[in-house]
Amino acid sequence: MQMSQGHTGAEAVEDPAENRARPMAEPTIRNLGRLPGISEEERIRLGPVLEQFEFRVSPYYAELIDWSDRTDPLRRMVLPSEEELASDLDFDASAEAENIRVHGVQHKYAPTVLLLVTDVCAAYCRFCFRKRFTLATSTDQHLAPPEGLEDHEKETTLDISPGLAYIAEHPEVTNVLLTGGDPLILSPRRLEGILAALREIPHVRTIRLGSKIPAFDPGRITPALIDVLARHALPNGKIYIMTHFTHSREITPLSVSKLTEMLRAGLVLNNQAPLLRGINDDPGEIARLFGSLADCGVTPYYLFHCRPTFGNDAFMLTIQEGLKIVSEARRGLSGLAKRFRYVASHASGKIEILGEMQGELVLKYHEARSPEDEARLFTWPADQPIYWPEETAEPGTPPSCRPASPGSLKGQASL
Ligand code: SF4
Numbered sequence: 001m002q003m004s005q006g007h008t009g010a011e012a013v014e015d016p017a018e019n020r021a022r023p024m025a026e027p028t029i030r031n032l033g034r035l036p037g038i039s040e041e042e043r044i045r046l047g048p049v050l051e052q053f054e055f056r057v058s059p060y061y062a063e064l065i066d067w068s069d070r071t072d073p074l075r076r077m078v079l080p081s082e083e084e085l086a087s088d089l090d091f092d093a094s095a096e097a098e099n100i101r102v103h104g105v106q107h108k109y110a111p112t113v114l115l116l117v118t119d120v121c122a123a124y125c126r127f128c129f130r131k132r133f134t135l136a137t138s139t140d141q142h143l144a145p146p147e148g149l150e151d152h153e154k155e156t157t158l159d160i161s162p163g164l165a166y167i168a169e170h171p172e173v174t175n176v177l178l179t180g181g182d183p184l185i186l187s188p189r190r191l192e193g194i195l196a197a198l199r200e201i202p203h204v205r206t207i208r209l210g211s212k213i214p215a216f217d218p219g220r221i222t223p224a225l226i227d228v229l230a231r232h233a234l235p236n237g238k239i240y241i242m243t244h245f246t247h248s249r250e251i252t253p254l255s256v257s258k259l260t261e262m263l264r265a266g267l268v269l270n271n272q273a274p275l276l277r278g279i280n281d282d283p284g285e286i287a288r289l290f291g292s293l294a295d296c297g298v299t300p301y302y303l304f305h306c307r308p309t310f311g312n313d314a315f316m317l318t319i320q321e322g323l324k325i326v327s328e329a330r331r332g333l334s335g336l337a338k339r340f341r342y343v344a345s346h347a348s349g350k351i352e353i354l355g356e357m358q359g360e361l362v363l364k365y366h367e368a369r370s371p372e373d374e375a376r377l378f379t380w381p382a383d384q385p386i387y388w389p390e391e392t393a394e395p396g397t398p399p400s401c402r403p404a405s406p407g408s409l410k411g412q413a414s415l
Contacts, residue, residue, distance in 0.1 A: 026059040028122070037067030038079075049080040053135040053311070057123040058217040064249060073247050073279040078123050084311035091132040091141040093307040093388075095347035102166050103145045104157035109367050110172045115163045116156040117194065118181035122216035125246075127276055127315045129307045129345075134181060156180055160194055168201050177208040177242075184211040184220065184241075188228040195232035195239075205237040210272075212244035218258040230265035238268045243298060246273045247280050248288040256296055263297045270301035275322050275342070276315040277306070283328035290329070290337045300340035305353065307345060308388045318385040319344070319361060323353055341366055346389050349373055356382050363389070 029035065032043045032055060057078045065074045099106040099114075106114040119133045128134045132141035133155045142155035149155070167173050176198055183191070198204050209229070213220050233239040241262060245251060259269060271293050273280070280286060290300040303326065306316045317325075326342045344351045349368035356362065360379035368374045380386060 029057050029059060029062055030055060035062065035067050037069075045082060046080050049082060049084055052137055053080060053084055053126075053131065054124055054137055055080050056121070060219060060254075061123050061216050064252070071278070073285075074249055076278050077125055077127075077246065080126060081314070083314045084126060087311045087313050089308045089310045089312060091310045092143065093129055093309045093312075094345050096130075097143045098347065100143055100145045102147070102162040103149070103153070104155070104160065105145070105163040105166050107166075107170070107173070108369060112175040112177060113163070113167055113170070113173045114177045114179050115160055115194075116180050117158055117160065117178055117183050118185060119154055119156045120180070120185050121182040122185060122213050122220065125212070127274060127279075127306065127309070127312050129309045129312075130181075131309060131311065158186075158190065160197065164197055164201065167198075167204060171203045174203055175206045175208065176204055177210060179210040182211050182213055182216075183209045184213040184225065188222070188224045191225070192228045195228065199232055199234075205234070206240060207232065207237070208240040208242050210242040210244070214241070214243045214255050214258055214262075215245045215250040218252075218255040221258040221262065223261075226261055226265045226267070229262075229267055233266050238266075240268045240270060242301070243269055243271045243293075244273060245271050245289060245293060245298075246276070248285060248292055251289075251292045251296070259296050259298060269298040271298050271340075272302040272304065274304040274306050274315075275317060275325065277317050278315065281317055281321070281325055283325050283332075286325060286329035287332045287337075290340060291333055294334065294337035294339075300337060303340050303342045305342065305344040305388075316387050318387055319353055319380075320382060320385050323356065323361065326353075327355065344389055348389075351389055359383065 032038050032046065032050075055078070061074070061078065065078075066072045067075060067079075069075065096106060099108040101107050104116045106116065108114075121134060124131075124135050126135075132143070133139075139154060142149065144155070167176065178194065186194075195207065198207055229239050229241070243259075245255075262269060271290075273289070275281060275286070280289065286303070290303075293300055305319060305322050306312060308316060322342065330338045341350075342353045343366055344353065348365075348370070350366040352364045352366040354362045354364055357379075359382050361382050363378055363380065365373045365376045368376070
Protein backbone atom coordinates (compact mmCIF):
# COMPACT_ATOMS: atom_id res chain seq x y z
CA MET A 1 0.00 0.00 0.00
CA GLN A 2 1.35 3.39 -0.99
CA MET A 3 1.34 5.77 1.96
CA SER A 4 0.94 9.46 1.36
CA GLN A 5 2.60 12.15 3.40
CA GLY A 6 -0.71 12.56 5.20
CA HIS A 7 -2.53 15.85 5.50
CA THR A 8 -0.15 18.50 6.56
CA GLY A 9 -2.72 21.16 5.89
CA ALA A 10 0.14 23.15 4.40
CA GLU A 11 -1.55 23.55 1.05
CA ALA A 12 -4.62 24.92 2.70
CA VAL A 13 -3.59 27.37 5.36
CA GLU A 14 -0.34 28.78 4.08
CA ASP A 15 -0.90 32.05 5.91
CA PRO A 16 -2.18 31.13 9.37
CA ALA A 17 -2.25 34.75 10.50
CA GLU A 18 -5.02 35.49 8.02
CA ASN A 19 -7.18 32.65 9.17
CA ARG A 20 -6.45 32.66 12.85
CA ALA A 21 -9.57 31.83 14.81
CA ARG A 22 -8.45 33.14 18.19
CA PRO A 23 -5.45 35.26 19.14
CA MET A 24 -3.90 32.28 20.96
CA ALA A 25 -5.55 29.55 18.87
CA GLU A 26 -4.78 26.05 20.06
CA PRO A 27 -3.53 23.72 17.38
CA THR A 28 -5.90 21.20 15.86
CA ILE A 29 -6.15 18.00 17.91
CA ARG A 30 -4.84 14.99 15.99
CA ASN A 31 -3.79 12.86 18.94
CA LEU A 32 -6.37 10.91 20.95
CA GLY A 33 -4.15 11.37 23.99
CA ARG A 34 -5.24 15.02 24.17
CA LEU A 35 -8.88 14.05 24.74
CA PRO A 36 -10.39 13.56 28.18
CA GLY A 37 -12.41 10.40 28.73
CA ILE A 38 -10.61 8.24 26.15
CA SER A 39 -9.00 5.36 28.01
CA GLU A 40 -5.57 3.95 27.24
CA GLU A 41 -7.29 0.71 26.27
CA GLU A 42 -9.53 2.54 23.76
CA ARG A 43 -6.55 4.40 22.28
CA ILE A 44 -4.71 1.13 21.73
CA ARG A 45 -7.79 -0.49 20.20
CA LEU A 46 -8.18 2.39 17.75
CA GLY A 47 -4.53 2.25 16.65
CA PRO A 48 -5.18 0.12 13.53
CA VAL A 49 -8.02 2.44 12.46
CA LEU A 50 -5.77 5.48 12.75
CA GLU A 51 -3.20 3.83 10.51
CA GLN A 52 -5.76 3.93 7.70
CA PHE A 53 -7.98 6.89 8.56
CA GLU A 54 -6.91 10.12 10.18
CA PHE A 55 -8.42 11.68 13.26
CA ARG A 56 -8.68 15.44 13.50
CA VAL A 57 -10.87 17.74 15.59
CA SER A 58 -10.75 21.45 16.38
CA PRO A 59 -10.32 22.44 20.05
CA TYR A 60 -13.63 24.33 19.75
CA TYR A 61 -15.56 21.24 18.65
CA ALA A 62 -13.78 19.03 21.19
CA GLU A 63 -15.23 21.23 23.92
CA LEU A 64 -18.78 20.58 22.71
CA ILE A 65 -18.35 16.85 23.30
CA ASP A 66 -18.85 14.71 26.39
CA TRP A 67 -15.93 12.38 25.69
CA SER A 68 -16.87 10.05 28.55
CA ASP A 69 -20.26 9.33 26.94
CA ARG A 70 -19.82 6.78 24.16
CA THR A 71 -23.29 7.59 22.85
CA ASP A 72 -22.65 11.35 22.51
CA PRO A 73 -23.66 12.07 18.90
CA LEU A 74 -20.91 14.64 18.39
CA ARG A 75 -18.36 12.15 19.73
CA ARG A 76 -19.62 9.57 17.24
CA MET A 77 -19.32 12.18 14.52
CA VAL A 78 -15.55 12.61 14.88
CA LEU A 79 -14.08 9.77 16.99
CA PRO A 80 -12.75 6.79 14.99
CA SER A 81 -14.30 3.40 15.60
CA GLU A 82 -13.16 -0.13 14.83
CA GLU A 83 -16.30 -0.62 12.75
CA GLU A 84 -14.77 1.64 10.08
CA LEU A 85 -12.48 -1.20 9.00
CA ALA A 86 -15.10 -3.99 8.96
CA SER A 87 -16.75 -3.05 5.69
CA ASP A 88 -17.36 -4.47 2.25
CA LEU A 89 -18.70 -1.19 0.95
CA ASP A 90 -17.18 0.90 -1.82
CA PHE A 91 -15.11 4.04 -1.37
CA ASP A 92 -16.98 5.75 -4.21
CA ALA A 93 -20.62 5.16 -3.32
CA SER A 94 -22.01 7.76 -5.73
CA ALA A 95 -19.71 6.82 -8.64
CA GLU A 96 -17.93 10.18 -8.62
CA ALA A 97 -15.27 8.60 -10.83
CA GLU A 98 -17.70 8.96 -13.74
CA ASN A 99 -17.97 12.72 -13.20
CA ILE A 100 -14.29 13.67 -13.28
CA ARG A 101 -13.40 15.71 -16.35
CA VAL A 102 -9.98 17.17 -15.57
CA HIS A 103 -7.85 17.25 -12.43
CA GLY A 104 -9.97 18.43 -9.48
CA VAL A 105 -13.13 18.91 -11.57
CA GLN A 106 -16.41 16.98 -11.44
CA HIS A 107 -19.31 17.65 -13.80
CA LYS A 108 -22.48 15.58 -13.37
CA TYR A 109 -25.45 17.94 -13.86
CA ALA A 110 -25.24 20.35 -16.81
CA PRO A 111 -25.40 23.71 -14.95
CA THR A 112 -23.05 22.78 -12.09
CA VAL A 113 -19.32 22.09 -11.91
CA LEU A 114 -17.49 21.06 -8.74
CA LEU A 115 -13.94 22.22 -8.03
CA LEU A 116 -12.27 20.04 -5.40
CA VAL A 117 -9.78 22.52 -4.01
CA THR A 118 -8.57 20.90 -0.79
CA ASP A 119 -8.57 17.60 1.10
CA VAL A 120 -8.38 19.29 4.51
CA CYS A 121 -11.25 20.00 6.95
CA ALA A 122 -11.39 21.57 10.41
CA ALA A 123 -12.32 18.13 11.74
CA TYR A 124 -12.94 14.84 9.99
CA CYS A 125 -16.41 13.27 9.94
CA ARG A 126 -16.16 9.52 10.27
CA PHE A 127 -18.99 9.09 7.76
CA CYS A 128 -17.47 11.31 5.05
CA PHE A 129 -18.44 10.02 1.61
CA ARG A 130 -15.13 11.36 0.31
CA LYS A 131 -13.06 9.67 3.03
CA ARG A 132 -10.99 8.21 0.19
CA PHE A 133 -9.05 11.50 0.30
CA THR A 134 -10.20 13.35 3.44
CA LEU A 135 -9.65 10.67 6.10
CA ALA A 136 -7.53 8.13 4.24
CA THR A 137 -3.82 8.12 5.06
CA SER A 138 -3.10 6.41 1.73
CA THR A 139 -3.66 7.88 -1.71
CA ASP A 140 -4.66 4.45 -3.08
CA GLN A 141 -8.36 5.33 -3.38
CA HIS A 142 -7.95 8.79 -4.92
CA LEU A 143 -9.81 9.03 -8.22
CA ALA A 144 -7.81 10.08 -11.25
CA PRO A 145 -8.89 12.33 -14.13
CA PRO A 146 -8.68 10.94 -17.69
CA GLU A 147 -5.11 12.23 -18.03
CA GLY A 148 -4.11 10.37 -14.84
CA LEU A 149 -2.37 11.58 -11.67
CA GLU A 150 1.35 12.03 -11.18
CA ASP A 151 2.91 10.15 -8.25
CA HIS A 152 2.83 13.15 -5.94
CA GLU A 153 -0.63 14.37 -6.99
CA LYS A 154 -3.85 13.99 -5.02
CA GLU A 155 -7.41 13.93 -6.30
CA THR A 156 -7.88 17.51 -5.06
CA THR A 157 -5.85 20.44 -6.30
CA LEU A 158 -5.39 24.11 -5.55
CA ASP A 159 -4.36 24.62 -9.18
CA ILE A 160 -7.72 25.50 -10.66
CA SER A 161 -6.37 26.48 -14.09
CA PRO A 162 -7.53 23.21 -15.75
CA GLY A 163 -10.93 23.72 -14.09
CA LEU A 164 -11.17 27.33 -15.29
CA ALA A 165 -10.37 26.26 -18.84
CA TYR A 166 -12.98 23.49 -18.67
CA ILE A 167 -15.67 25.85 -17.34
CA ALA A 168 -14.82 28.53 -19.92
CA GLU A 169 -15.41 25.94 -22.67
CA HIS A 170 -18.81 24.94 -21.24
CA PRO A 171 -21.30 27.82 -21.45
CA GLU A 172 -24.01 25.65 -19.91
CA VAL A 173 -22.15 25.89 -16.57
CA THR A 174 -23.79 28.67 -14.59
CA ASN A 175 -23.02 27.33 -11.09
CA VAL A 176 -19.67 26.43 -9.57
CA LEU A 177 -19.34 24.61 -6.25
CA LEU A 178 -16.06 24.87 -4.37
CA THR A 179 -15.75 21.73 -2.33
CA GLY A 180 -13.28 19.16 -1.06
CA GLY A 181 -12.49 18.90 1.84
CA ASP A 182 -13.55 22.24 3.19
CA PRO A 183 -12.85 25.29 1.00
CA LEU A 184 -13.34 27.71 3.90
CA ILE A 185 -10.15 26.30 5.41
CA LEU A 186 -8.26 28.11 2.67
CA SER A 187 -6.80 31.48 3.50
CA PRO A 188 -8.78 34.55 2.39
CA ARG A 189 -5.93 35.30 -0.04
CA ARG A 190 -6.32 31.91 -1.71
CA LEU A 191 -10.08 32.25 -1.90
CA GLU A 192 -9.71 35.73 -3.33
CA GLY A 193 -7.67 34.32 -6.20
CA ILE A 194 -10.15 31.52 -6.91
CA LEU A 195 -13.25 33.72 -6.75
CA ALA A 196 -11.71 36.49 -8.84
CA ALA A 197 -10.75 33.96 -11.52
CA LEU A 198 -14.26 32.52 -11.60
CA ARG A 199 -15.74 36.01 -11.92
CA GLU A 200 -13.75 36.41 -15.13
CA ILE A 201 -16.00 33.79 -16.75
CA PRO A 202 -19.21 35.60 -17.77
CA HIS A 203 -21.51 32.55 -17.78
CA VAL A 204 -20.67 31.64 -14.16
CA ARG A 205 -23.36 33.21 -12.01
CA THR A 206 -23.84 31.44 -8.67
CA ILE A 207 -20.82 30.30 -6.70
CA ARG A 208 -21.30 27.89 -3.80
CA LEU A 209 -18.86 26.86 -1.10
CA GLY A 210 -19.64 23.67 0.82
CA SER A 211 -18.38 23.99 4.39
CA LYS A 212 -18.65 22.47 7.82
CA ILE A 213 -16.49 25.19 9.36
CA PRO A 214 -19.54 27.08 10.71
CA ALA A 215 -20.17 23.92 12.77
CA PHE A 216 -16.63 22.61 13.34
CA ASP A 217 -14.74 25.82 13.97
CA PRO A 218 -16.79 29.02 13.52
CA GLY A 219 -13.94 31.13 14.90
CA ARG A 220 -12.23 30.64 11.54
CA ILE A 221 -14.94 32.78 9.93
CA THR A 222 -13.07 36.04 10.30
CA PRO A 223 -14.07 39.49 9.00
CA ALA A 224 -11.34 39.09 6.35
CA LEU A 225 -12.87 35.84 5.14
CA ILE A 226 -16.40 37.25 5.04
CA ASP A 227 -15.15 40.33 3.21
CA VAL A 228 -13.55 38.25 0.44
CA LEU A 229 -16.70 36.20 -0.03
CA ALA A 230 -19.03 39.20 0.03
CA ARG A 231 -16.95 41.18 -2.46
CA HIS A 232 -17.45 38.48 -5.09
CA ALA A 233 -21.22 38.32 -4.72
CA LEU A 234 -23.09 39.94 -7.63
CA PRO A 235 -26.68 41.19 -7.66
CA ASN A 236 -27.44 38.34 -10.07
CA GLY A 237 -24.73 35.92 -9.00
CA LYS A 238 -24.82 35.29 -5.31
CA ILE A 239 -22.31 33.50 -3.12
CA TYR A 240 -23.97 30.59 -1.35
CA ILE A 241 -22.45 28.96 1.72
CA MET A 242 -23.69 25.39 1.91
CA THR A 243 -23.35 24.81 5.63
CA HIS A 244 -23.21 21.33 7.13
CA PHE A 245 -24.88 21.35 10.52
CA THR A 246 -25.70 17.73 11.36
CA HIS A 247 -26.89 18.05 14.96
CA SER A 248 -28.63 20.83 16.85
CA ARG A 249 -25.83 20.92 19.48
CA GLU A 250 -23.57 22.33 16.76
CA ILE A 251 -25.71 25.46 16.74
CA THR A 252 -23.94 27.45 19.46
CA PRO A 253 -23.92 31.17 20.30
CA LEU A 254 -20.62 31.52 18.38
CA SER A 255 -21.88 29.70 15.29
CA VAL A 256 -25.11 31.75 15.34
CA SER A 257 -23.15 35.01 15.54
CA LYS A 258 -21.01 33.94 12.55
CA LEU A 259 -24.08 32.95 10.55
CA THR A 260 -25.56 36.36 11.34
CA GLU A 261 -22.40 38.14 10.17
CA MET A 262 -22.45 36.20 6.91
CA LEU A 263 -26.12 36.98 6.31
CA ARG A 264 -25.53 40.68 7.01
CA ALA A 265 -22.74 40.62 4.43
CA GLY A 266 -25.21 39.41 1.80
CA LEU A 267 -24.16 35.77 1.64
CA VAL A 268 -26.90 33.18 1.13
CA LEU A 269 -26.93 30.28 3.58
CA ASN A 270 -28.32 26.80 2.93
CA ASN A 271 -27.76 23.67 4.98
CA GLN A 272 -27.24 20.10 3.86
CA ALA A 273 -26.75 17.21 6.25
CA PRO A 274 -26.75 13.43 6.18
CA LEU A 275 -29.20 11.30 8.19
CA LEU A 276 -27.05 9.06 10.38
CA ARG A 277 -27.77 6.18 12.74
CA GLY A 278 -26.63 7.05 16.26
CA ILE A 279 -26.20 10.75 15.48
CA ASN A 280 -29.43 12.36 14.31
CA ASP A 281 -31.78 9.43 13.57
CA ASP A 282 -34.57 10.84 15.67
CA PRO A 283 -37.57 12.92 14.54
CA GLY A 284 -37.21 15.30 17.49
CA GLU A 285 -33.56 15.92 16.68
CA ILE A 286 -34.19 16.52 12.98
CA ALA A 287 -37.01 18.92 13.90
CA ARG A 288 -34.75 20.78 16.36
CA LEU A 289 -31.93 20.99 13.84
CA PHE A 290 -33.96 22.26 10.89
CA GLY A 291 -36.21 24.45 13.04
CA SER A 292 -33.18 26.16 14.62
CA LEU A 293 -31.46 26.63 11.27
CA ALA A 294 -34.54 28.25 9.76
CA ASP A 295 -34.77 30.53 12.80
CA CYS A 296 -31.18 31.63 12.10
CA GLY A 297 -31.90 32.40 8.45
CA VAL A 298 -30.30 29.22 7.09
CA THR A 299 -32.50 27.37 4.60
CA PRO A 300 -32.72 23.62 5.25
CA TYR A 301 -31.84 22.40 1.74
CA TYR A 302 -31.00 18.68 1.61
CA LEU A 303 -31.18 15.83 4.08
CA PHE A 304 -29.05 13.09 2.52
CA HIS A 305 -29.77 9.45 3.07
CA CYS A 306 -26.43 8.08 4.34
CA ARG A 307 -24.33 6.86 1.40
CA PRO A 308 -23.02 3.30 1.49
CA THR A 309 -19.40 4.40 1.65
CA PHE A 310 -16.68 2.07 2.95
CA GLY A 311 -16.83 1.97 6.75
CA ASN A 312 -20.21 3.70 6.99
CA ASP A 313 -22.13 0.51 7.79
CA ALA A 314 -22.90 1.51 11.38
CA PHE A 315 -24.31 4.89 10.32
CA MET A 316 -26.74 3.57 7.73
CA LEU A 317 -30.50 3.34 8.02
CA THR A 318 -32.93 1.71 5.68
CA ILE A 319 -34.87 4.09 3.46
CA GLN A 320 -38.01 2.97 5.30
CA GLU A 321 -36.49 3.94 8.66
CA GLY A 322 -35.33 7.26 7.27
CA LEU A 323 -38.71 8.07 5.78
CA LYS A 324 -40.44 7.40 9.10
CA ILE A 325 -38.06 9.77 10.90
CA VAL A 326 -38.42 12.49 8.27
CA SER A 327 -42.22 12.22 8.11
CA GLU A 328 -42.52 12.57 11.89
CA ALA A 329 -40.02 15.43 11.99
CA ARG A 330 -41.94 17.36 9.31
CA ARG A 331 -45.13 17.30 11.39
CA GLY A 332 -43.66 19.70 13.95
CA LEU A 333 -41.96 22.05 11.53
CA SER A 334 -43.04 25.33 9.98
CA GLY A 335 -43.16 25.61 6.22
CA LEU A 336 -39.87 27.50 6.30
CA ALA A 337 -38.14 24.72 8.21
CA LYS A 338 -39.43 21.93 5.99
CA ARG A 339 -38.17 23.28 2.70
CA PHE A 340 -35.54 20.50 2.61
CA ARG A 341 -35.69 17.46 0.36
CA TYR A 342 -34.80 14.01 1.67
CA VAL A 343 -32.64 12.52 -1.07
CA ALA A 344 -30.28 9.68 -1.92
CA SER A 345 -27.37 11.02 -3.94
CA HIS A 346 -27.17 8.07 -6.28
CA ALA A 347 -24.83 7.46 -9.21
CA SER A 348 -27.76 8.04 -11.59
CA GLY A 349 -28.97 11.25 -9.92
CA LYS A 350 -30.47 12.74 -6.78
CA ILE A 351 -33.40 10.53 -5.89
CA GLU A 352 -35.97 12.17 -3.65
CA ILE A 353 -37.65 9.88 -1.13
CA LEU A 354 -41.16 11.29 -1.24
CA GLY A 355 -43.30 9.04 0.92
CA GLU A 356 -45.37 5.89 1.05
CA MET A 357 -48.64 5.20 -0.77
CA GLN A 358 -50.69 1.99 -0.89
CA GLY A 359 -47.83 -0.12 0.44
CA GLU A 360 -45.23 1.35 -1.94
CA LEU A 361 -42.34 3.73 -1.33
CA VAL A 362 -42.59 6.59 -3.81
CA LEU A 363 -39.30 7.97 -5.12
CA LYS A 364 -38.54 10.58 -7.75
CA TYR A 365 -35.49 11.86 -9.58
CA HIS A 366 -34.97 15.40 -8.34
CA GLU A 367 -31.87 15.66 -10.53
CA ALA A 368 -30.78 13.08 -13.07
CA ARG A 369 -27.55 12.30 -14.87
CA SER A 370 -29.59 11.22 -17.90
CA PRO A 371 -32.29 13.55 -19.32
CA GLU A 372 -34.54 10.48 -19.73
CA ASP A 373 -34.64 10.10 -15.94
CA GLU A 374 -35.43 13.75 -15.17
CA ALA A 375 -38.44 13.91 -12.80
CA ARG A 376 -39.07 10.17 -13.24
CA LEU A 377 -41.20 8.63 -10.48
CA PHE A 378 -40.81 5.03 -9.35
CA THR A 379 -41.88 2.81 -6.47
CA TRP A 380 -40.58 0.00 -4.28
CA PRO A 381 -42.56 -2.32 -1.93
CA ALA A 382 -42.56 -0.60 1.44
CA ASP A 383 -42.38 -3.92 3.31
CA GLN A 384 -39.02 -4.84 1.72
CA PRO A 385 -36.36 -2.85 3.61
CA ILE A 386 -33.65 -1.26 1.46
CA TYR A 387 -30.57 0.69 2.37
CA TRP A 388 -29.85 2.16 -1.05
CA PRO A 389 -31.23 2.11 -4.58
CA GLU A 390 -29.33 -0.52 -6.56
CA GLU A 391 -26.14 0.84 -8.11
CA THR A 392 -26.52 -0.52 -11.60
CA ALA A 393 -29.41 1.62 -12.81
CA GLU A 394 -29.35 2.18 -16.56
CA PRO A 395 -30.51 5.56 -17.89
CA GLY A 396 -34.19 5.44 -18.62
CA THR A 397 -34.89 2.68 -16.14
CA PRO A 398 -35.41 3.34 -12.46
CA PRO A 399 -32.86 1.79 -10.11
CA SER A 400 -34.03 -1.55 -8.83
CA CYS A 401 -34.01 -1.75 -5.06
CA ARG A 402 -32.79 -5.03 -3.68
CA PRO A 403 -34.14 -5.96 -0.27
CA ALA A 404 -31.89 -5.96 2.76
CA SER A 405 -32.18 -7.17 6.32
CA PRO A 406 -32.87 -4.21 8.57
CA GLY A 407 -30.47 -3.54 11.40
CA SER A 408 -27.26 -4.82 9.87
CA LEU A 409 -25.43 -4.40 6.60
CA LYS A 410 -22.99 -7.19 7.30
CA GLY A 411 -23.07 -9.83 4.61
CA GLN A 412 -25.74 -8.05 2.63
CA ALA A 413 -25.52 -7.93 -1.13
CA SER A 414 -27.95 -5.07 -1.25
CA LEU A 415 -25.37 -2.34 -1.60
S1 SF4 B 1 -16.39 18.34 6.68
FE1 SF4 B 1 -17.28 17.49 4.79
S2 SF4 B 1 -15.54 16.92 3.49
FE2 SF4 B 1 -14.77 17.21 5.59
S3 SF4 B 1 -14.81 15.17 6.53
FE3 SF4 B 1 -16.77 16.17 7.04
S4 SF4 B 1 -18.19 15.50 5.40
FE4 SF4 B 1 -16.08 15.09 4.67
